[in-house]
Amino acid sequence: MGDAAPIRRILFAAMLAMSAVNPVQAQDVSLGSDVQGLLTFARQQSPELRAMREEAEAAAQRVTPAGALNDPVLRVELMNVNNYGRDAAPSLLPSKVGETKYTLMQQLPLWGKRELKRDAAAADALQAEARAIAVWAELAARIKATHAESFRAAGNERLAKEQLGLMTRIEQVAQVRYASGLAPQADAIRAQLEQTAMRSELIMLDSEKRQINARLNALLARDSSAPLADAVTLRVLPTLSTADASALAERARSTNPQIQAELARVAVAQKTRDLAQRNRYPDLTVGISPSQMGSRITTWGVMVEMNIPLQKEARRGEQREADAMAAAARSKVEALQLQLVGDLAANIAGLEASHRNEQLLTTQLLPQSELGFRSALAAYESGRTEFSMVIEAQRQIRKARQEILKSQVEAQMRLAEIERIVGEDL
Template identity: 55%
Template sequence: MTRRTTGQALRLAALATLLAGSLPAAAESHAGRGDGLPGASIESLLDYARTRNPELAAMRYEAEAAGERVAPAGALPDPKFRAELRDITRMGEQKATLSPSQVGSTKYLLMQDLPWYGKRDLRREIAEQEAEGAKGRAHGTWSEIAGRLKAAHAQRYYVQRNAELAQEILDLMGRLEKVAQARYAGGLAAQQDVIRAQVEQTAMRNELLALENERHHLQARVNALLARPAQAPLADAERLRPLPAPARLDAAALEDRLRAKNPQLFAADAQIRAAEKGRELAYKNRYPDFTVGVSPIQYQSSVREWELMVELNIPLQQSSRRAQERESEAMLAAARARKEATSWQLLGELSENLGGIDTARRSELLASNQLLPQAETSFRAALAGYENGKVDFATLLDAQRQIRQAKQNRLKAQVEAQLRLAEIERLLGEEL
């Protein structure tokens, strides 16, 4: 191979490397289109999980069950009926009998328990707040599942694009190996150049194996969230979601949305309201509950007497009731403190993720606008130097690695921004 031919081959290899940055975008439109399979977009994963995830279904059923407790909580207790057969031997004149018409008399008693005024309403309101808390927990469960799916989708995208980049470098190193062999055969390069190219290819193959293993783990993780077998096929992740405009990531506005929409804070508010009603109920227990009843009395075959009765419990155990009241006060204070602690923690996480998404955005711009063009310029210079015998093969490899590192940095920044966005939406409990 002549020196001119060698230079042309090297230029073709360099062109393949410099154009590699555009290949992932093209691959997005053709990668693994599994018709009917979830996974191509995050929307397909969320739609699938929304109707099939068993954890979410369990939380929804629990919320439904909590809602059904409201009516019984405010209802009156079931009435009680009692029948008394009195003087069943008629003063010893007959054998014992259970016939109401043959005993001395039969007393029927119908009773109804009546709680003190307002207690039923408080019990119903407590049940309503507990049902609201269950709804908040169900919504929080969905936010957690959606967040994990969004993170897994971004990681699948990263692994797939990183594997494509590694394959491109492997193909390039195969071409460079042939060029190095030709130069070695012509006495223009050392055998070490060929060996270095082979070592690089082996390293790329090993990295592809590691990426394939990671891709398998991510597939199993996503399928678990979708309630599918671990080995069930998924469509390739074709794209990442566009990031919201910086104006939509205003910290003060998002803090207000977090306080108003976060499922954990929503459930905490419901718990506070339930604790307040529980405290009121504890103080209502200072007053007695009643039982009223009506009693017809039967002699032989006719009812000849009627009685009315009223019964009430006497709240004499004051120490016990005061302890219950102090318990309700402590539970209310605990609910308020728990909400405050949760609020500060969530606000801290929001601030951390807002900073992270801003850093990732700037890192992507730095990699795209400065680092990658600089690395490509360095590679072209190294290529020209190697062609002229002024630069060794190791320098050329280092320049090639810089291009790959710049592309990986850009990809990492894109995925990091997606992970931060998923966390922000999990905290808000809704999409941005």
């Protein structure tokens, strides 16, 4: 047992070299290392978001025309173009016909119809803007979740490489003990098998990373093979618990873009309904009519025109349609609020559970696993246990670190979903 102390020093040095699975500060500022850089890039480059912004801008530009008067109408009537009773040839020139009448008319919608049209267009513009915000909230949530997956994949790869390095050192120790007649050759072979398994796992982890990067590049509107840095940092989690669910639900009702879009849709339907009611009343068209004989304006006239809204069934149908649309929009708002509040409560509970689980794993399971490894190592050095127990104890440490990483990523994904529901970062 004379070489027990050197063995212990080698293995513990390898253990200390393995970093704990905690969010680290970003050292690489290239795209992909942190989520904020990804969000900034996506906000500038996303064609889907750009399209929704342009649609919102187009809707905003429809507000002013919606409340504007129609263009005036100019009517020119040439009378007695054949110059009957006059010693003149037929003509189409105003000064060479019997009489030319000019009528300039302007339609005047009454009863506040212009204001209702403008208000409906403004509500429609708000709906388009809310839809654009909803698209960004959805895209941002997907980027945050995919970045968290990237962090998990990078962390698992790092743990696998550290495990492979440790197995290499353990194999060297087993070879030395075998050469000294202190351990069977099976120990060295077992260490070699563990290394092969680790190399196979690294191949799968590399494939997983490339798949995640391809999805992330798609969200960023980049080529699927464009390079991305490994995710090296996670966002700091806000302090949330199930007690905060009510406050966040109330906040979501006023800031969630999907709810705001549906509320704007309700406003559009209500304004359309009011306009259908006002259409039961007539509009006016006024005009002036100068008449020309020869080269002189000889007489002036004034005209007033009124439409007669006799098609009552058509207008009742329009009103019933608007009522149904408003009722449907209100029901959709109610259903959406119930769904989002339920999703919010579930994700807050999930976030709290992930955070508590991470604390339990960090403060209890990981130290216990490390203690178990030291115990197995000491027993192996004294010949009281087999080499496989040392391997199994090391696996427990790696599993604990993987579970910590999983809890961290799960919390980040829950946070991304909560922020999507609330409609803004917390």
